Amino acid sequence: MTVYIFLVDDVLIDTGPFSMRNEVVNIVKELPINRVIHTHHHEDHTGNSSWIERNLHIPQLIHPLGVEHCKKSTRLPLYRAVFWNNRGAFHPTPFENRFISTDNYSFEIVHTPGHAEDHIVLIDEEKGICFSGDLYLFHSPTSNFSFESVPELIRSLDKTLKYSFEDIYCSHRGYLKNGKKLLERKRDYLLQLQQNVTHAFEQGKTSKEIRKELLPKNKLFQYISFFENSPNHTVNSILKELPKEYSSEV
Ligand SMILES: [Zn+2]
DSSP: OOOOOEEETTEEEOOOOGGGHHHHHHHHHHSOOOEEEOSOOOHHHHTTHHHHHHHTOOOEEEOGGGHHHHTSOOOOOHHHHHHHOOOOOOOOEEOOOSEEEOSSOEEEEEEOTTSSTTOEEEEETTTTEEEEETSOSOSSOSOEETTOOHHHHHHHHHHHHTSOOOEEEETTTEEETTHHHHHHHHHHHHHHHHHHHHHHHHTTOOHHHHHHHHSOOOOHHHHHTTTSEEHHHHHHHHHTTSOHHHHTTO
């Protein structure tokens, strides 16, 4: 899987996975970087932040909910360690302000949990762009990680879509012209999925039956991740948010 990091004037957005350390170190040594902003704490976005802390002594910012995660070295499940490597601890500063400006850009920091509790996107409405971190990735995901929540993702997509922009910079897909349409497509897909899951549940189906019917399990990645990434999490995250009268059955 490709990982993108972005430089906006003197701001570096994310530091990539530790497995890309040689490339990232060369980039940060050569370019005039004065600040780092992290879209969230996951290891493929913060893998070189501890090197930057030890060698560059520049401010590194993250949403307040991400600070504690970063203070510990990661102990990843094997499949994630193989992809990205574990990363060392570092000590980012929590955002104090909703806005961040560079010479040419003026971003609003928008909290968008669902993929990670500390996930943010950066939007410059005047320039019409959004650095979307991992909010987009694919327009119709059929499985999720145990730490993700579909209803939360829907709310974060809705919140983001209220802003005015056209293009997005996705951490794993790069520059996507008219990416706002892709975010809409993802929101619509997840809303439909949420409705289908709710409807099936109202008909008395169990979470397992719903998963089999709506999201048949056959993806290699789900096996590689030992089902840390699985459609079960997709279905259960939706069922968890159903009104109280259902909750005893979930
Ligand atoms: Zn992530």
